[in-house]
Amino acid sequence: MQYGYFDDDAREYVITRPDTPYPWINYLGCEDFFGLFSNTSGGYCFYRDARMLRLTRYRYNNVPTDSGGRYFYLRDSYTGDVWTPSWMPMKSQLDSYECRHGMGYSRISSSRNGLGFSQVSFVPLHDKCEIHKITLTNDSNIDKYIDIFSFVEFCLWNANDDMTNFQRNFSIGEVEIECPPEGSSAIYHKTEYRERRNHYAVWGVNAPVDGFDTDRQSFLGLYNGFDSPEAVFQGQAKDSVASGWAPIGSHYIKLKLSAGESKTYVFVLGYCENPEDQKWEAQNKINKKPARALLEKYSTSEAADRALDELNDYWKNLLGKFTVEADDEKMARMAGIWNQYQCMVTFNMSRSASYFESGIGRGMGFRDSNQDLLGFVHLVPERARSRILDIAATQFPDGSAYHQYQPLTKRGNNEIGSGFNDDPLWLICGVAAYIKETGDYGILNEKVPFNNDESLADTLFIHLKRSFDFTVNNKGPHGLPLIGRADWNDCLNLNCFSKTPGESFQTTANFESGVAESVLIAAIFAFVGPDYVEICKRTNREDEAVYAEKSIMMMIEAINNHGWDGNWFLRAYDAYGKKIGSNECEDGKIYIESNGFSVMAGIGIEDGRAAKALDSVKEHLDTRYGIVLLQPAYKNYHIELGEVSSYPPGYKENAGIFCHNNPWVTIAETRLGRGNRAFETYTKICPAYREDDSDLRRMEPYVYAQMVAGKDAIRHGEAKNSWLTGTAAWTFVSISQYILGVRPVFDGLLIDPCIPSNMKGFTVTRHFRGADYLITVDNSAGKEKGIKSVTVDGNSHETVHGGAAHGGAIIPVFGDGKEHKIIVVMG
Numbered sequence: 001m002q003y004g005y006f007d008d009d010a011r012e013y014v015i016t017r018p019d020t021p022y023p024w025i026n027y028l029g030c031e032d033f034f035g036l037f038s039n040t041s042g043g044y045c046f047y048r049d050a051r052m053l054r055l056t057r058y059r060y061n062n063v064p065t066d067s068g069g070r071y072f073y074l075r076d077s078y079t080g081d082v083w084t085p086s087w088m089p090m091k092s093q094l095d096s097y098e099c100r101h102g103m104g105y106s107r108i109s110s111s112r113n114g115l116g117f118s119q120v121s122f123v124p125l126h127d128k129c130e131i132h133k134i135t136l137t138n139d140s141n142i143d144k145y146i147d148i149f150s151f152v153e154f155c156l157w158n159a160n161d162d163m164t165n166f167q168r169n170f171s172i173g174e175v176e177i178e179c180p181p182e183g184s185s186a187i188y189h190k191t192e193y194r195e196r197r198n199h200y201a202v203w204g205v206n207a208p209v210d211g212f213d214t215d216r217q218s219f220l221g222l223y224n225g226f227d228s229p230e231a232v233f234q235g236q237a238k239d240s241v242a243s244g245w246a247p248i249g250s251h252y253i254k255l256k257l258s259a260g261e262s263k264t265y266v267f268v269l270g271y272c273e274n275p276e277d278q279k280w281e282a283q284n285k286i287n288k289k290p291a292r293a294l295l296e297k298y299s300t301s302e303a304a305d306r307a308l309d310e311l312n313d314y315w316k317n318l319l320g321k322f323t324v325e326a327d328d329e330k331m332a333r334m335a336g337i338w339n340q341y342q343c344m345v346t347f348n349m350s351r352s353a354s355y356f357e358s359g360i361g362r363g364m365g366f367r368d369s370n371q372d373l374l375g376f377v378h379l380v381p382e383r384a385r386s387r388i389l390d391i392a393a394t395q396f397p398d399g400s401a402y403h404q405y406q407p408l409t410k411r412g413n414n415e416i417g418s419g420f421n422d423d424p425l426w427l428i429c430g431v432a433a434y435i436k437e438t439g440d441y442g443i444l445n446e447k448v449p450f451n452n453d454e455s456l457a458d459t460l461f462i463h464l465k466r467s468f469d470f471t472v473n474n475k476g477p478h479g480l481p482l483i484g485r486a487d488w489n490d491c492l493n494l495n496c497f498s499k500t501p502g503e504s505f506q507t508t509a510n511f512e513s514g515v516a517e518s519v520l521i522a523a524i525f526a527f528v529g530p531d532y533v534e535i536c537k538r539t540n541r542e543d544e545a546v547y548a549e550k551s552i553m554m555m556i557e558a559i560n561n562h563g564w565d566g567n568w569f570l571r572a573y574d575a576y577g578k579k580i581g582s583n584e585c586e587d588g589k590i591y592i593e594s595n596g597f598s599v600m601a602g603i604g605i606e607d608g609r610a611a612k613a614l615d616s617v618k619e620h621l622d623t624r625y626g627i628v629l630l631q632p633a634y635k636n637y638h639i640e641l642g643e644v645s646s647y648p649p650g651y652k653e654n655a656g657i658f659c660h661n662n663p664w665v666t667i668a669e670t671r672l673g674r675g676n677r678a679f680e681t682y683t684k685i686c687p688a689y690r691e692d693d694s695d696l697r698r699m700e701p702y703v704y705a706q707m708v709a710g711k712d713a714i715r716h717g718e719a720k721n722s723w724l725t726g727t728a729a730w731t732f733v734s735i736s737q738y739i740l741g742v743r744p745v746f747d748g749l750l751i752d753p754c755i756p757s758n759m760k761g762f763t764v765t766r767h768f769r770g771a772d773y774l775i776t777v778d779n780s781a782g783k784e785k786g787i788k789s790v791t792v793d794g795n796s797h798e799t800v801h802g803g804a805a806h807g808g809a810i811i812p813v814f815g816d817g818k819e820h821k822i823i824v825v826m827g
């Protein structure tokens with residue numbers, strides 16, 4: 001069944017009942033202050049780094065789930081009725097409920113016994129705070145006397161320490177409280193401000209208060225949960241002052257509402273910093289200047305509305321860069337709205353903070369961030385540029401790279417180190433995408449450190465060369481790339497024989513075989529290599545281009561000679577030189593990744609192996625919910641294969657539907673001109689097509705999940721790990737560039753659709769290098785691929801006919817700030 005619906009005009013998903021099969025969340029914030037916000041007002045917020053600068057506490061894996069958020073408790077002081085209008089944490093019976101998740105904001109509205117409530121929550125542009133604007137409306141015909149209690153629980157900044165170091169933390173919590181008779185009433189969380197921090201949090205409201213609480217135990221009662229706060233049930237704040245234990249922020253406001261009357265409050269939860277020499281306004285009194293300015297700025301309902309309007313304009317403008325109109329509204333809303341929105345979220349969050357990523361663990365991944373870039377480079381090219389330079393600075397002089405780096409320091413993570421041998425190639429992939437989007441070859445001349453060491457700096461081009469050479473210089477016995485600790489599949493750990501519980505499967509590199517090879521890395525090389533060649537040619541590096549072309553040919557030869565299994569592409573050779581992903585294997589006979597990527601690289605297209613490989617993928621790996629990663633699933637732990645065989649069959653890398661790699665098959669199908677198959681692959685993992693199947697799928701119907709349980713799992717079809725996944729970028733690439741076929745190339749915008757034969761046509765608008773392209777595709781001929789004619793601003797334009805794989809037309813770069821009409825007729 002469905003738990004809501006899409007409102008495409010408003011760019012919102014509307015959740016119509018609070019008890020969704022999992023908390024369905026949204027992200028607030030687009031610059032450096034972020035909040036996670038569930039459909040029942042759960043979640044938390046942080047400034048820049050979810051681990052080190054977390055403002056509010058959140059308990060992962062709690063019972064009940066999704067405990068902790070920005071809550072408003074209401075009490076009818078006449079009847080004594082107490083409820084939470086966001087449903088949680090009291091699971092209050094509501095007469096109506098709705099949550100609208102929009103672009104960077106969420107709106108919860110509900111009512112109970114004639115009292116209407118609405119809350120709109122967002123992070124305004126350019127400020128480090130969350131705004132929660134609430135409105136109460138008396139829809140009854142009698143006067144109402146309402147007690148309002150706000151509630152947030154402060155995190156003592158370092159989220160990891162906050163959840164582990166109680167012997168210290170129960171003694172350090174400190175707050176300050178300001179309750180002037182007029183204006184903002186603010187609670188300041190200043191734990192550790194005395195010594196080494198120059199920041200505090202403020203939780204204020206634009207109205208005088210009738211009381212407050214800052215001590216959790218006083219507010220809740222020691223043995224109570226968030227669902228039965230003592231102060232609220234007593235209808236009286238305790239005016240508690242936190243001293244150690246658990247500091248919270250709760251405002252108490254008594255409100256009289258006549259029949260028909262409404263009242264609005266603006267609550268602001270902000271992060272404030274002071275320069276070292278201006279930390280104090282008096283002994284032990286923090287300097288509140290920045291907080292006062294922030295609260296003053298949002299001290300009226302109109303100011304909050306204006307900030308929300310600005311945010312809406314920001315998103316309207318951003319999503320205006322690529323729009324789609326088509327009969328298939330599910331595809332249109334995903335490609336035009338939600339998929340791009342999710343790409344921005346992965347840009348901001350990488351893999352740090354979601355309802356499955358605790359914000360404590362992983363920083364930015366080298367390969368993940370480069371791939372994420374493919375999904376947002378058209379939206380924020382200038383931010384993509386600086387991201388590329390940050391990533392490249394964590395590369396080592398030999399071309400290998402830190403696998404992860406910290407967003408705050410931008411330095412590589414020593415605990416994980418390097419040795420994931422696919423990493424370097426993704427830098428070429430990301431930079432090529434950036435140059436195709438922008439035409440900015442100048443980025444290649446930027447000086448970028450190696451290993452974060454300025455004295456080792458060289459041009460970005462040299463970084464690309466080192467990436468390319470790393471693969472050339474690290475090959476195994478079959479001339480295929482050595483895999484190292486793993487390739488894209490983090491769990492194919494062919495040199496890390498791990499027996500000890502708790503030890504990392506990836507970093508236990510205790511068996512440096514110098515033998516284990518990856519066909520996937522070879523295919524990635526064959527896919528990104530030609531872009532490297534083009535970059536060399538276009539920057540007058542002819543000799544390098546010749547060398548690179550030769551290296552690619554040798555790699556393709558190695559795949560042809562040692563990477564083909566008869567009906568599909570092999571996956572790898574293990575540390576003993578044994579095949580992985582071969583018909584000879586007992587389990588793991590066929591893997592998805594090397595098949596998708598080899599065909600993406602064009603290997604086997606001419607001699608029919610590509611079609612055979614994709615047909616094998618369909619036969620052995622396809623399910624109604626998407627393509628599983630491998631088959632048969634590993635039933636036993638194989639120490640020589642690593643983590644992949646550690647998961648129960650059907651989950652994650654062990655034969656789960658690992659959505660990230662499904663679009664590789666989609667793209668591969670388009671290379672064969674098979675639009676029906678490509679689209680089928682696209683829709684199977686696309687959440688909007690499974691909206692009415694939410695009880696099984698469980699995750700948000702508006703965003704991709706990293707994984708859906710495969711056919712070997714008991715819960716086949718159940719999704720997990722929504723939001724932060726490379727699936728977002730790759731599905732956007734697959735739908736926008738390969739199915740709808742609007743693809744930036746070095747010389748312009750290539751139009752080369754490969755669509756299902758029953759799709760009558762579509763319209764895409766694409767902002768590209770300073771001009772707008774209005775592209776209309778007519779498929780009344782019912783084709784899957786191939787263009788009969790193209791006109792550009794009324795003039796007929798040349799098309800390229802090179803067989804199914806190379807149709808299309810390259811529309812030139814106009815760069816004139818104007819709109820250009822492109823009409824494409826398939827046939």
Ligand code: GLC
Nearest residue numbers: 351365367368488489490491
């Ligand atoms: C996760 C990782 C990504 C990896 C994938 C497959 O999504 O973030 O780096 O490629 O798993 O193992």
Ligand code: GLC
Nearest residue numbers: 489490491506643652653706
């Ligand atoms: C990736 C995989 C996950 C594995 C992790 C290890 O995220 O998806 O299965 O545990 O990498 O780094």
